[in-house]
Amino acid sequence: MNKRDYYEVLGVPREAGEEEIRKAFRRLAMEYHPDRNKDPDASERFKEVNEAYQVLTDPEKRARYDRFGHAGVQSNGGFQRDFEGFDVFGGFGDIFDSFFGDLSGRARNAPQRGGDISIEMELSFEEAAFGAEREVQVQRVERCGRCDGKGAEPGTQATACSTCRGAGQVRRAQRSVFGQFVQVAACPTCGGKGSVIASPCHDCHGAGLQRRKRKVAVKIPPGVDAGTQVRLTGEGDLGLNGGPAGNLYIVLKVAPHELFQRDGADLLYELPLDYAQAVLGDVVEVPTLEGKESVKVPPGTQPGAVFRLKGKGVASLNTRRRGDLVLTARLVVPTALDAEQRRLVEELARALRGSDGKDKGLIGKIKDALS
Numbered sequence: 001m002n003k004r005d006y007y008e009v010l011g012v013p014r015e016a017g018e019e020e021i022r023k024a025f026r027r028l029a030m031e032y033h034p035d036r037n038k039d040p041d042a043s044e045r046f047k048e049v050n051e052a053y054q055v056l057t058d059p060e061k062r063a064r065y066d067r068f069g070h071a072g073v074q075s076n077g078g079f080q081r082d083f084e085g086f087d088v089f090g091g092f093g094d095i096f097d098s099f100f101g102d103l104s105g106r107a108r109n110a111p112q113r114g115g116d117i118s119i120e121m122e123l124s125f126e127e128a129a130f131g132a133e134r135e136v137q138v139q140r141v142e143r144c145g146r147c148d149g150k151g152a153e154p155g156t157q158a159t160a161c162s163t164c165r166g167a168g169q170v171r172r173a174q175r176s177v178f179g180q181f182v183q184v185a186a187c188p189t190c191g192g193k194g195s196v197i198a199s200p201c202h203d204c205h206g207a208g209l210q211r212r213k214r215k216v217a218v219k220i221p222p223g224v225d226a227g228t229q230v231r232l233t234g235e236g237d238l239g240l241n242g243g244p245a246g247n248l249y250i251v252l253k254v255a256p257h258e259l260f261q262r263d264g265a266d267l268l269y270e271l272p273l274d275y276a277q278a279v280l281g282d283v284v285e286v287p288t289l290e291g292k293e294s295v296k297v298p299p300g301t302q303p304g305a306v307f308r309l310k311g312k313g314v315a316s317l318n319t320r321r322r323g324d325l326v327l328t329a330r331l332v333v334p335t336a337l338d339a340e341q342r343r344l345v346e347e348l349a350r351a352l353r354g355s356d357g358k359d360k361g362l363i364g365k366i367k368d369a370l371s
Helices: 006-010 018-032 042-056 059-068 093-100 104-109 125-130 275-280 339-353 361-370
Strands: 117-123 132-143 169-176 179-186 209-220 229-232 248-254 261-263 266-273 282-288 291-297 306-309 325-331
Touching: 006 018, 006 042, 018 042, 042 059, 117 125, 117 132, 125 132, 125 248, 132 248, 209 229, 209 248, 266 275, 266 282, 266 291, 275 282, 275 325, 282 325, 291 306, 291 325
Parallel strands: 117 248, 266 325
Antiparallel strands: 132 209, 169 179, 229 248, 261 266, 282 291, 306 325
8 A cells, every 4th residue: 555755644844854843743643642532543543643753753764765755764674663752552651651750660669558358247136236246257468477578488588689779670761752761660670679589488479478367356336237337447458568458348237137127226016906905905015125015005096006115226326326116006807706706796896886787987986895
């Protein structure tokens, strides 16, 4: 495929100076770089711009190109030098490294926070309501016990890296469109640590870290619910280079209760009443999380009536104040009656309807039943 004229690619006249060519290149490179321009043709256009720039900024190659055209530079491998400012497919990282240096060497030696750990714990309904003290087993990264985190076999020690002389960094000069810059990078020999280990620890293989199982005591506050997350600061993985340890997060699951439902800090309970208790009233015993309590049911209680036992619910996480036990009356209708029970119910039914057989309504029924 025929190549376009390099001056046409950059949009500059043949007599353009080096600075004019650089300005044109910078503008076109920003326009067509694939990280910025998602047009399918942007990548090829960027390569074309880069190729033209490399030839026209090299005096020897430009002279051959001006005299023989593309043939004058192709035979000499004119495009083997990569442009140091941009990486065609890797983004703009290199140009910023030219200005500020590669900080990876220093970053590797800088203190780094350890990783967080998350586990689940299941509680009984009562443990969630009143709090509990439990113990959990976690597997976390800790300092190697054999080498005490040094990475070297006991009796030996790490030595300063001969490549970087213990600095953990190497410097190299790099040329870009903005001139020559000194780039700082992590030492390839020691990986930025500044030291090398001749005899790595047998247990941690030179890492200085091990993953171990540990038991951790956990105090569960009263009033937690399913999905509550308890954080134990500093009980996660060990940090690197003196950095703080991560956190341990415990996500709680709560087993259901056979009698109660929970609504925030309140407990819900259906209070079963037979017909006589609802009509005549009664004193009944109801369960709570701390034992039984007596509740007075007034005469004429309707199904769905609500009673509250103050402070018999669950503690609130925010205020520590306990909610209520909310009782909802539920009428229990017998499914089987013996002969005597049936006779009495039929007699009551006749009394409630009156001698004319008409329903007296609820108030009339209650009055007749109580008279």
